[in-house]
Each structure stands twice: as C-alpha cells, then as structure tokens.
Amino acid sequence: MHSMLNHAILILLLPLASAVVIALFLRKRGAVASWLSTGIAGAIAAISIILLQHGERFESSVEWLRFGTFSVSLGIKYDDLAALMLFIVGFVGFLIHLFSLGYMRDDQARARFFGGLSIFMFSMIGIVLADNLFMIFIFWELVGFSSWLLINHYHEKQSAADASKKAFIVNRVGDFGFLLGIIMCYWANGTVNFTALGQNHVFSTAIPLLLFCGAMGKSAQMPLQVWLPDAMEGPTPVSALIHAATMVAAGIFMLCRINVLMVPQALEVIMWIGTVTAVYAALCAIVQRDIKKVLAYSTLSQLGYMVAAFGLGSIAMEHGEHKMVIAAGVGAAMFHLTTHAFFKALMFLGSGSVIHGCHHEQDIFKMGGLRTKMPVTFWTFTIGVLAIIGMPFLAGFFSKDAILYLAMEKNTAVFALLAFTAVLTSFYMVRLWKITFLGEARSDEAKHAHESGLVMTLPLIILAVLSVAGGYAGVYGKLAGSVAEMIPEAHGSAHTTILLVSLAVMTIGAGSALFFYKSAATDTLEEKFRFGFSALTGLKESFDKLYNYYVAKVQQRFAMVLNFLEQIVLAGAIIRGLAGFAGLVGYGARAFYTGSLQAYAYWFLLGAALLWAYAAGIF
Amino acid sequence: MIPLLATTPVYGLPSYLFVSALLFAIGFFGVLLRKNTLVIYMCLELMLLASTLALVAFSKFNGTLDGNVFVFFILTIAAAEVAVGLAIIVALFRKRHTVQVEELNQLKH
Numbered sequence: 001m002h003s004m005l006n007h008a009i010l011i012l013l014l015p016l017a018s019a020v021v022i023a024l025f026l027r028k029r030g031a032v033a034s035w036l037s038t039g040i041a042g043a044i045a046a047i048s049i050i051l052l053q054h055g056e057r058f059e060s061s062v063e064w065l066r067f068g069t070f071s072v073s074l075g076i077k078y079d080d081l082a083a084l085m086l087f088i089v090g091f092v093g094f095l096i097h098l099f100s101l102g103y104m105r106d107d108q109a110r111a112r113f114f115g116g117l118s119i120f121m122f123s124m125i126g127i128v129l130a131d132n133l134f135m136i137f138i139f140w141e142l143v144g145f146s147s148w149l150l151i152n153h154y155h156e157k158q159s160a161a162d163a164s165k166k167a168f169i170v171n172r173v174g175d176f177g178f179l180l181g182i183i184m185c186y187w188a189n190g191t192v193n194f195t196a197l198g199q200n201h202v203f204s205t206a207i208p209l210l211l212f213c214g215a216m217g218k219s220a221q222m223p224l225q226v227w228l229p230d231a232m233e234g235p236t237p238v239s240a241l242i243h244a245a246t247m248v249a250a251g252i253f254m255l256c257r258i259n260v261l262m263v264p265q266a267l268e269v270i271m272w273i274g275t276v277t278a279v280y281a282a283l284c285a286i287v288q289r290d291i292k293k294v295l296a297y298s299t300l301s302q303l304g305y306m307v308a309a310f311g312l313g314s315i316a317m318e319h320g321e322h323k324m325v326i327a328a329g330v331g332a333a334m335f336h337l338t339t340h341a342f343f344k345a346l347m348f349l350g351s352g353s354v355i356h357g358c359h360h361e362q363d364i365f366k367m368g369g370l371r372t373k374m375p376v377t378f379w380t381f382t383i384g385v386l387a388i389i390g391m392p393f394l395a396g397f398f399s400k401d402a403i404l405y406l407a408m409e410k411n412t413a414v415f416a417l418l419a420f421t422a423v424l425t426s427f428y429m430v431r432l433w434k435i436t437f438l439g440e441a442r443s444d445e446a447k448h449a450h451e452s453g454l455v456m457t458l459p460l461i462i463l464a465v466l467s468v469a470g471g472y473a474g475v476y477g478k479l480a481g482s483v484a485e486m487i488p489e490a491h492g493s494a495h496t497t498i499l500l501v502s503l504a505v506m507t508i509g510a511g512s513a514l515f516f517y518k519s520a521a522t523d524t525l526e527e528k529f530r531f532g533f534s535a536l537t538g539l540k541e542s543f544d545k546l547y548n549y550y551v552a553k554v555q556q557r558f559a560m561v562l563n564f565l566e567q568i569v570l571a572g573a574i575i576r577g578l579a580g581f582a583g584l585v586g587y588g589a590r591a592f593y594t595g596s597l598q599a600y601a602y603w604f605l606l607g608a609a610l611l612w613a614y615a616a617g618i619f
Numbered sequence: 620m621i622p623l624l625a626t627t628p629v630y631g632l633p634s635y636l637f638v639s640a641l642l643f644a645i646g647f648f649g650v651l652l653r654k655n656t657l658v659i660y661m662c663l664e665l666m667l668l669a670s671t672l673a674l675v676a677f678s679k680f681n682g683t684l685d686g687n688v689f690v691f692f693i694l695t696i697a698a699a700e701v702a703v704g705l706a707i708i709v710a711l712f713r714k715r716h717t718v719q720v721e722e723l724n725q726l727k728h
Contacts, residue, residue, distance in 0.1 A: 593726075593727045594724075594727055595724035595725065595726055595727030596720070596721070596724055597659075597720045597723065597724075598650075598651055598652075598720060601650055601651055602651065605647075605651075
C-alpha cells in the first residue's frame with residue numbers, strides 16, 4: 001500500500017461527493033452549493049500540490065468486473081504525466097471555481113451549475129488518474145456528459161440547447177472510433193493497462209488511429225472541430241475550464257498516455273490533422289465578432305498545435321557525448337498544453353470579466369475603451385495575449401518555440417504551416433485586444449462597464465503570474481518532472497534560427513494587426529477586403545453547411561427509408577401479424593367456453609375418448 | 620399368495636365387471652343429464668364407487684392385494700372430496716340461492 005494512494009483516491013471521490021450532496025440536498029440553496037463546490041475544488045488543488053511535492057509515483061488497481069477471461073479493472077496510475085495534468089486540472093479548476101462565485105452570483109440555477117462543475121472535476125480527475133483504457137473511456141463519457149450539462153446551462157435559450165446537443169453528438173462520433181480502438185487493443189494485446197501495454201504490445205497502425213478518433217472528438221480536431229465554437233453558448237467559466245484548459249486537452253493527454261502504441265504512419269496522420277486544424281482555426285478566428293468565439297477558434301488552433309507536436313514524434317538529441325532518442329512530441333505537446341491552460345484560462349476568464357462588466361455584451365465591436373474602466377482585466381488580459389503570441393520571456397514563447405523547433409527538425413512543410421499559424425495567431429489576438437480594450441467606448445454597455453470584484457480579479461492575477469512564470473524550467477520542471485525532460489531544446493545555430501523565426505512571426509502578425517485595425521465599430525477587414533472577409537467567413541461556415549447537408553439530405557433520407565421498413569415489415573407484418581394470429585386463434589377457442597357445466601363434461605368425455613384411442617394405437 | 624376367500628365365487632369376473640360398467644354408465648349419464656348440482660354430485664360418487672367395485676373384483680380374481688389397496692386410497696380421497704365438494708355446494712347455495720346448473724353459467728367468455 002502506497003502512502004499517497006489514499007490521497008489519490010480522496011482527490012477522485014471528493015468532487016463526486018460534492019456533486020451528489022448538491023444534487024440531493026442543495027438544489028434550492030445556490031449559495032451553499034457554490035461554496036461547497038468551491039471549497040472542494042480548493043481541497044483538490046491542495047491535495048494535487050501535496051501529491052506533486054511528495055514525489056512518490058505509484059500505481060494500483062482492483063478488479064471490478066469479470067466475465068470468463070475478460071476482466072475490467074479500476075486503477076490509479078500516478079506518474080509524472082498524471083501529476084502534471086492533475087495539477088493543471090486541480091489548480092486551474094480551483095481558480096475557475098473561485099471566479100464563478102462572482103460571475104454566477106445572480107444566476108437562478110447556481111446550484112445546478114456548481115453541481116455540474118463538481119461532476120466535471122470528478123470525471124476529469126478520473127481520466128487523469130485512470131490506469132487503463134476502459135476506465136479512461138468511462139470517465140471520457142462522463143466529461144462528455146458534464147460538458148453537455150454545462151453548455152446547456154442557459155437551456156431556455158434554443159441556441160444553447162442546440163449547441164449542447166451538437167457537442168454531445170459530435171463527440172459520440174469520435175467516441176465510437178475510440179471504443180473500437182479500445183476493443184481492438186484488447187483483442188490484439190489481451191490488456192488495456194497502460195503499464196502492461198508499455199512492456200509488450202502488438203504493432204498496428206489501426207489501433208492508435210482509432211484511439212486518436214477519441215482525441216479528435218474531445219480535442220475538436222478536423223473534421224470533428226464543429227462543436228467547440230458552438231459550445232461557447234455555455235457560461236464563460238465553463239468555456240474556460242472545460243473548453244479551453246482541461247477537457248479539450250484530455251485528448252492530447254490521452255495521446256501521451258498511449259504514446260507507446262504509436263507507429264510512424266499513425267503519427268504522420270495525427271501530425272497532419274493537427275497542422276490543418278491549427279491553420280484552419282486560425283483563419284476562422286480572424287473574422288469573428290464574438291469575443292468568446294475568437295478565443296474558441298484560438299483554442300482550436302492551439303489544440304491543433306499540440307496534436308501536431310505530438311504527431312511530430314520522437315527526436316534524437318545530443319546529450320553530452322551520447323545521442324539519445326527522446327519522446328519530444330509528448331514533451332512539447334504537454335509543455336504547450338500546460339502553458340496554454342494557464343494563458344487561455346486567463347483570457348477566457350478575462351473575457352468573462354469583460355462580459356460581466358459590459359452587462360452580457362459579447363460583440364467586440366460594441367466594446368472599446370475598456371482599458372481605463374477595467375484596469376486589472378486589461379493588464380492581465382494583455383499578459384495572456386502576449387503569452388499566446390509568443391512574446392519572449394512569457395510562457396507561450398518557450399512552449400511554442402519547442403514545437404516550432406521540433407517541426408523544423410522533422411518536417412519543413414509542417415514547420416512552415418505552423419509558423420504561418422503563429423503569424424495568424426498574433427494577428428487575431430492583437431485584433432481582439434485592440435478592438436476590445438483600446439479606443440472609445442462604442443455602446444452604452446461599454447460606457448457603463450465596471451471592474452469586477454476581487455473574487456473575479458484574483459484568479460486573473462494568479463493566472464497572469466503563471467502565464468509569465470509557467471514556461472521557465474524552475475516552474476515547469478517542478479510541475480512536470482520527467483515529462484519536462486522530454487522537451488526538445490535547440491542548440492547552436494538551430495537555436496538562433498528558431499528565435500529569429502519566432503520573433504519575426506510574432507512581430508509581423510502583431511504589428512500588422514496593430515496598424516491595420518482601428519478600434520472602431522466596424523471590421524476594417526470587412527470594409528477594405530470584402531472578398532477576403534467573405535472567403536474566411538465562408539471557410540468557417542463550410543463545415544457546418546456540409547454537415548447540415550449530410551444530415552438533412554443523406555442521413556435523414558436513409559433514416560426515413562429505415563423507418564418505413566420498420567413500420568411495414570417489423571411493426572406491420574411481424575409484430576401486428578403475430579398478435580393478429582394469436583387473436584384469431586383466441587376468437588375461435590372462445591366459442592368452447594359456453595358456461596354450461598354439462599357441455600364441459602361432454603368435452604371431457606371426448607377428450608378421454610381421444611386419449612384412449614391414442615393409447616390404444618388407433619391413430 | 621394366500622387366497623382372500625376360501626370359497627369359490629358363485630359368479631365369474633365378467634359379471635362383476637358388467638355391474639361395475641353399468642353403475643359407471645348410470646353415474647356418467649346422471650352427470651350429463653341431471654340439472655341439480657347435488658344430484659350430479661351423487662352421480663359422480665356413483666362413478667367412483669363403480670370403479671372401486673371393479674378394483675375389488677380384480678383383486679379377488681387375481682389373488683393379489685393391489686386392488687384392495689387402491690380401494691382404500693380411493694375411499695380416503697373420496698371422503699376428503701365429499702367434505703370439500705359439499706362445502707362448495709352449500710356456499711354456492713348461500714350466495715346464489717340455487718344449485719341448478721343451467722343457472723350457474725357465469726363463467727364464460
């Protein structure tokens with residue numbers, strides 16, 4: 001028995017207990033529910049830090065179900081990867097709970113919201129600690145459920161209800177592939193335990209690619225990216241927690257967990273899907289008007305970055321005198337995942353603060369001039385923007401450079417596309433920043449904007465500190481342990497090249513946005529390059545249109561044919577036919593029941609005579 | 620096996636079986652044709668006793684005890700059956716004020 005195992009079990013069960021208590025007893029008492037949920041989140045953050053600091057790494061499992069030779073076990077695998085992810089989930093989760101206390105103060109359904117956050121924390125921690133694929137799948141579905149619940153928070157709004165259904169259904173498509181992958185992995189290897197797979201497994205391209213389908217759904221990679229922008233219908237803290245920092249990153253985390261199963265062909269596919277998603281989402285982000293939609297596409301793009309980094313795979317590094325191969329893809333992806341969790345949660349919470357301050361106005365062209373009205377939000381958001389565009393000495397700079405270096409070493413085309421994405425990233429982020437915060441207030445809401453209270457600004461400040469410090473070896477090395485050692489580091493001339501490229505892309509993107517956009521009520525791009533603008537808008541809508549066409553014209557018609565067959569053959573001929581036949585027999589047999597005792601005696605006589613004849617062998 | 624009766628019977632086995640069959644037929648037609656439940660019940664008893672007569676005759680002419688054992692069982696069961704059957708008829712009369720079968724025809728479709 002490991003001394004820290006109890007802590008790990010506790011951290012998993014605490015949020016479940018919180019969710020159950022809220023669901024059963026506190027539905028009408030929003031204030032108590034919110035404090036309970038936040039308190040539990042604080043405890044989770046504390047325990048995750050204790051576990052991280054203690055340094056012990058362990059795994060343990062118990063058998064849960066057994067059918068013949070097939071068994072499902074539940075277990076906890078707490079290694080450096082889990083420790084890092086648990087810290088992100090626990091700590092960022094706690095800050096977002098804290099922020100929600102302020103943001104959701106006037107909400108009628110506060111208890112449901114905080115109960116949802118608790119059940120999400122439970123499911124997410126389950127994914128992080130799971131030691132086998134079946135267990136990950138169970139919690140994978142649970143985060144899908146909590147995501148559905150929380151996107152649907154404003155369920156009286158049709159768009160929110162639609163968005164939650166879309167998120168759930170699109171995720172089902174990915175999860176179907178994931179489940180097939182798990183089953184195939186079990187079939188081929190006889191186990192789905194990560195440690196056992198690491199020791200011995202069958203080489204296959206199909207298994208990692210099917211498992212990647214799950215990541216494609218959860219981390220919203222092409223072509224299943226359509227749900228994430230719509231998911232912004234949920235409350236902003238939910239977007240920060242689930243759709244920026246943790247759940248969407250679960251796909252990348254899961255890929256890192258199954259890194260041992262990867263083969264070059266699968267990695268190649270993963271790399272290209274990530275790269276295409278990164279470029280596509282960055283292009284879409286340029287034409288968004290909604291502050292949260294810009295951040296959503298930015299999240300998509302950054303997730304594409306991480307997936308591409310993972311797909312780039314391992315690299316041979318000169319380490320002193322000997323060369324060694326390190327899983328640089330895992331290192332770079334997890335590094336970027338961490339820094340992204342900090343600065344994207346920061347920016348989402350910042351946008352939540354802006355939306356809260358502007359009385360639920362989300363259109364950036366109706367904002368402006370918030371720099372002086374919301375100083376704390378402005379400065380922390382600025383740090384977030386600088387971190388994501390890769391300003392030197394901020395967290396995003398280090399993690400992005402690691403990915404760009406890896407791409408430069410492995411694949412020039414991917415490197416070029418990722419560098420182009422970095423240009424676009426700085427372009428749209430500076431656009432967002434300038435239009436929202438600079439210039440004059442352009443609407444009554446923005447004129448009467450006010451800074452949020454301390455309970456909302458404190459998480460912003462802490463996340464801003466992490467967005468600055470999170471990239472340094474002193475901080476990240478402590479958090480990630482051996483995962484930090486897998487980060488590819490450029491030396492010599494490669495180092496200079498990467499630094500120059502990184503600075504160049506940031507300056508080009510940020511500079512052109514700074515000069516091009518005015519903090520005005522209309523989109524400068526729409527005015528000056530109408531064609532380019534509509535092309536980008538069309539690009540954004542093309543997937544939705546395609547899927548709508550498919551669902552309405554292909555799938556719906558196929559379903560109608562099936563429905564027709566079901567009505568005629570199954571329900572009509574077989575089910576109604578059998579019932580009708582039985583009824584007919586019954587109708588005939590009913591004639592025998594005359595109610596006359598002596599008629600029955602005659603029937604009895606006849607029966608006895610027949611029995612006798614049969615026994616005597618007459619027929 | 621020791622014979623049950625030392626004397627030779629005056630009539631042969633067919634005579635006993637004929638009487639038994641006659642009694643059975645009388646009972647059976649009584650069940651089919653009579654309208655009073657009590658009489659039908661008596662006719663049923665008559666059929667039962669016709670079969671016991673046949674069994675006793677078999678026992679006598681085969682020289683075994685099998686038939687007699689059967690008769691003891693049948694008498695025991697018949698006593699129990701009478702107790703239940705008469706109780707039902709009495710209960711029926713109390714409820715419906717009649718024991719005529721043509722009026723007891725509620726149990727039908």
